[in-house]
Amino acid sequence: MTRVEKTANVVTLTIHAVLDALIPLVEDLSRELPPTERFRRLLDTLRTLFPGDAAALLRLEGDTLVPLAINGLSSDTLGRRFRVSDHPRFAQLLSQREPTRFAADSGLPDPYDGLVQGVEGDLEVHDCLGCPLYIDGRLWGLLTLDALDPSQFDALDLPSLQAFLSLAAATVSVVDRIDTLARNSEEEHARAEAYRLASSTMRREMIGSSAPHKRLIDEISVVASSDLTVLITGETGVGKELVANAIHGLSTRAGKPMISLNCAALPDTLVESELFGHVRGAFSGASADRRGKFELADGGTLFLDEVGELPLGVQAKLLRVLQNGQIQRIGSDSEHSVDVRLIAATNRDLAEEVREGRFRADFYHRLSVYPLWAPPLRERGRDVLLIAGFFLEENRSRLGLLSLRLSNEAQAALLAYTWPGNVRELEHLIGRSALKALVRHGQRPRILTITQDDLALSDARHALSAQTGAANGSADAPVDFRSAVEHYERTLIGEALARNDRNWASAARELGMDRANLNRLAKRLGLK
Template identity: 45%
Template sequence: MSPNLNQVLLDIALNLSSNLNSETQYQHLIDGIDRVFPCDASALFILDQDGFLTPVAAKGLSSSVLGRRFFPNAHPRLEAIMQSKQPVRFDANCDLPDPFSGVLLSEEAELDVHDCLGCSLYVEGQLVGILTLDSMTVGAFDVIEPVTIETFAALAAATLRNIGQIKALKAQNKKQRHVTETLIQQARSKQGEMIGLSPQIQKLRNNIATVAKSDYAVLITGETGVGKELVAHSVHAQSHRSDKPMIYVNCAALPEGLAESELFGHVKGAFTGANSNRAGKFELADGGTIFLDELGELPLILQAKLLRVIQQGELQRVGSDKHLLVNVRIIAATNRNLEQEVEHGQFRADLYHRLNVFPISVPPLKQREGDIPVLAGYLLEKVRSQFNIPNLHLHPKALTQLEKQPWPGNVRELEHTLTRAALRAIQEQQHIIHTHHFDITLEDVVVKNTSKYFPPTSQGMRGLVEDYQKDLIVHALEKSNGTWSKAAEFLQMDRGNLYRMGKKFDLSN
């Protein structure tokens, strides 16, 4: 092997691990081939997904070639190269048309008398491209040893594979960045979804703003369905870590036996099925925030390891003796009374005090004064937008009924109840949601409010009668799916009179 050949092979091999862009690497490969082989022109093609051969580098050919795509069926020589795993030679007497006829830069470009050589390029059994060489000298390629041709074909294939993998990784990285940015934007937008005008919600917002800018641990407590995760997102979105990820962990859903690995990661061979190293949730959250939902469900043995991360910022992957340092802000949430859990030995006292630096209690819906109408409007707007309905709102009677419910499931229960009622109204092609659309019956409200028709103090009879008339009309409309004619039949009166009476009571919209 000549010194020149050795140097060319070394240069091509070094290119495989260089940071050069793909176009430069392709051209370096072609330049190296020109230094070794007795050719007047050469070209490197990539086989694209549509079955076309696309030139990515060329030498001795017009630059117009790089703007073309070659369909193999229209070029028999290129097709023959693709169909053979061995180098294919075309001598000067070959009657197959030359795909580069008229584009050679040689002075004898118009002459059809020249030798051609082509190699198919495979990566792990898959055809990825071809390499072509042209010489104006008849028999120029006869003296080349097959192993030399195969060596360059292998290097060309390796170059295509290397560049292809880098492009795929860059595309994957770009997609992941996009996903991360989307998640961050979603987390930021959560802040605007904390709906409510009550003093209790205003106090909650103030608490969030107070602690968000710090790195203190936050313990969020509250009943199921009050929106603890929403609070966590709001804390993160207002923090200086808002441009970093917030990693969510549902402690109640951590698989038994793998919980430690999920949180802290593992090394290859740490246990059956650990086929590779894996980062845990804390490593993924490094620089950002980790949200430990349902913290009260975390086993005691993991509580001890969690305490070490909080105290020292240090963790160990399962099966490793190395310590890793992480910088993570911890937000935890639970619907349990952790003080009682500590007393009963179900939760570590030292961990509780570490996490309880700045507790935030989310008020239940029943304590949020006047927030149900605002929440109902917001939640129904989501349904209206989803189904592209021009209008969708609650009948006043239905809203009154909602405000009287205890809502043990809080905002989540309210949302599900409203969604079911809205779907029933939509199915009936109604834009007003009446009490009969709800799982909660109208009779519940009627029984609770019959006493208002018997005033404890002196009141005008006219006003009491009008209140009763209004309730009767609402009841009739609910029984008639909002149809005025049927409601008139239900009350055995003229439709026009009923409608005018309804308009007087502001019920005709």
């Protein structure tokens, strides 16, 4: 056999291999598949045709690349949001129409350094290939392929890659078109908008893929299109304000303002003025007329956070507003009509508060027309890693790092922890642990890895166990979750006060709380 014939056979085998890999993807275009499954199969085929260590599909949203599917990268990558301005490699890839391969000695930092799954240590990505995807002439996003071997893509067949990119663009286009058709119905439109809001770069996101999170998103999409009063319940730190923002953003009032008021952050004497406003001279210090939150939210939504903290007298006046839409400023004889949708949130059991006489029954029933429960983080499974990825990327940018990641042991610790403080605790933990890891290194590393020791979750768990056990007379005494959290809060506040010489204002700043809110919490816990 001549050399020409051998070469022809190799080319023929290559074409057959490409066709064998691409034909299932072509067949998938006519099938009804979830977007996540389409994207998973797309990346599987990519790594089959062009072997490497990791691949990702990212959609461009404004100036941010959002990972939709990953293969070979750590789980938290899906929760990250890559601002293009922070990552020069992404910026260069998006500026080209053709695939771009970076030299192994390129000085541009790689966003995936340290994120390749199953690789321990500060091993960096060495061979990087990025391909922009265009849909109907519009830049849609990126496909990336990375390898730890700097010569991995030396023999890459460009025509085969171009054929794959065309099919990838078709797959993405199919997903987009199916999504567009689904939005023709009102219910599916609301659902799609809920996920769009969750990926907005303008506010904190509702990230997650667990069943409890998806149920919450579905409920949001259902109630948002109505004008019902919503009562959001859930533990401290689960993100009740994010839920309220999502409801408002999907409602017919989205073009009008959403005004928020933390009912626990104000003295009882000012709550009424904040809600209803006042006229000049109504009380000492009222030097001018002032509109309240209801007037500011006219036509839009008013969100009352920690509504369980409202005084009984104010509850009665709020009930009247909800019934007839009329408000009266303090010191004024005239009434104003307002058109406001009310969303309230609390971490208290308001039914129990009603039984104890601390909350009006009629106001409670008026608030809970549509109760909505935000699940705690401990019930959301691997959502912990997705949300951690979001906070890791935030802290990477804030600390000026090239890469910030979690070790495998740290990821396992996050999944095993019970999260009494929920998402807010996770946010603070990631920020604190990143600083610990940075201090531990001494010099700023190229890839900073947060270890299990940096998290120190076992210390928090043991402290919580000891506190609850001591309060019940035994370190092994069983307690309910609410009691455990209250004992933990009591200890944290006590320690902060001790470090600040019993100065409540200083303790509040250290704990990241409003002083009035800390005072209310301390009273409830029996510390004042």
